[in-house]
Amino acid sequence: MSRTFSAWVTSGADFLGVTGPFPVDVPWWAEVEPVVGRLRRTLGVPVLVLRLLEVDGGESGRDGHVTYHxxxxxxxxxxxxxxxxxxxGLLDMDDALRSPWGRADGLRELIDWASETxxxxxxxMTGPVEQRRTWNLAGLFRLPTGQGPVWLKATPRFATDEAAVIAAFARVDAELVPTVLASGERRVLLEHIPGEDCWAADAATVEAGVRRFVAAQAALAGRRPPGLRDRRDRVLGGLVHELLDRRVELDISDQERDDARELTARWDRLAACGLPDTxxxxxxHPGNWRSDGRPPVVVDFADAHWGNPVLDCLRLYDFLPEAVRPAAVRVWVDAWKTHAPASDPARALALAEPLAHLSYAVRYQEFLDGIEASERPYHAGDPAAVIRRALWSAAQPGFDSLEVAGEVAG
Known part of the structure; x- marks a missing residue:
């Protein structure tokens, strides 16, 4: 097995002991459903994972041996x-950056709120809560009810207000997004979405999802919801400069910093491509789509912002099966030419390919700045990795605006 785990177990203020190691067949540290299942069988009582304490081996949020509280x-x-x-000390330390669902009292309050709501x-609720995922970016729980399951999601202070974003999209296409049953501060209750995640999306699913999402974005252009994070082209370029100038521990060379700074000049050229801010x-990515054969429903808006929609196409491209990537690009370019005829989405893709990775560096550093030290292994090294990916893609571009435009026209 690629992931094993041990558990340090508490009950209220009492430390009860240790159990493990145990193997689990899911490599991702944040996927705690199999961890909870194994511990229930071992301990004979219901348990909930609070947080990650230590990791030995593994990387990028997967594999190795994980110790949980x-x-x-x-x-x-x-x-x-x-x-x-x-x-x-790992148990006693009260970190100010700890997620509320990483504390026993915070987790109980969250579940009580969901139950009462x-x-x-x-x-x-008709049965016990089912903990599916927990880490510094989200706590995700499945709640059984007589009318079908409900999903409880909690997010950190640096996440976008998902209920507000979903409401904005629902005003132009209610079936594009989940149904919000209730929301509170950094928490939301969502109706279950039938079907499966779209990791293996075929060309028809991709076309339906892209056209529908672009149509919604076009309808929302110029209608920025209050409080939404501003990531317009020049703002994002400035944030990348700030990151590179902070001298945080990026593990990149001075030359790589300088080369990345030069790339930020592309944001002015990207803005000239005429795509609307939305x-x-x-x-x-397709893991944030769900479909039962109908056009996909889009989920997980915790990173949503106001800015250039080209970043969504590039994110999708990176995660799609290779066979359907060209179709996704053609559909996206064609959709934006339809909704914004004066724009040049093909050129935007070519210009923004490295810029997308620089934008990820900003977001990953926000994660690192906002989480406690014991959970930094989830994201340590990510800003440096995507900065290097930006430099690589600038040197070996995967998109040529004339070729993309020609494929769409053909």
Whole structure:
């Protein structure tokens, strides 16, 4: 197995002991459903994962041996836990940047809120909460009800208000986005979306998803929701300069910093391509689409901002199966030519290819600035990696604006 885990188990203020290591067949550290299942069987009581404590090996949020802080909701069966020496400071340290769902009291408050809210809506929970994913960017839980499952999502202070973004898209295409049942500060209850994630999307699914999303973005152009993060071209270029000038631990050379600074001049040329500023998903990969055969529903707007929509096409391109990438580009360019005839989306793609990676560097550094030290392994090295990817793509571009335009016209 590529991931193993151990658990340091508490109940309220009491440290109860340690269990593990155990293998799990899902490599991603944030995917805790199999961790919770194994611990329930081992300890004989319901548990919830609070946070990651340590990682030995692995990288990019996967593989290796992971140690979690786990809260037992009841006292485990006798003998289920071992009394091993542990670094108690990792449990006792009260980090100001810790996610609310990374604390036992915060997690209980979140679940109580969801339960009470659903009951008030006439849709009470019919079983225990199912913890699916937890990390510094989100806590995701599946809540059973008599009318089908509901999803509870909690996000950190540096995330976008997803309920507001979903509401904006719903005003122009209600079936494009999930149904929001209720929302609160940095939390939302969402109706279940039937189907599957679209990691293996075929050309028909991609065409339907891209055309629909571009149509919604075009309808929202010039209608910026209040409070939405400003990432227009020149703003984003300035943020990249700030990142490069901060001398944070990027693990890049002075020459790489200088080369990256030169790339920021492209943002002025990108703005001249004429694409309108609009609501940008900013993580528009097929894993954030769900479909049951109908046009995809788009989820996970925690990184959404106001800016140039070219970044969504480039994000999608990077994650799609190689066979359908050309179709995605053709459809996206054609859709924007339809909605903004004076624009040059093909040239925008060619100019923005390295800029997209620089924008990711800004966002990844925001993650690192906003999370506690023990969870930095999720993102450590990401800003430097995408800066190098930007430099590589500028030297070996994957898009030629004339070729892309010719393919669309043909």
């Amino acid at each position: 786990v809260e037992a909701l009841e006292r485990p069966v006798p003998g289920a836990l071992e009394q091993r020496p542990v670094h108690q 659903l009951a008030a809506l006439g849709r009470p 609501l940008v998903h900013a993580d528009f």
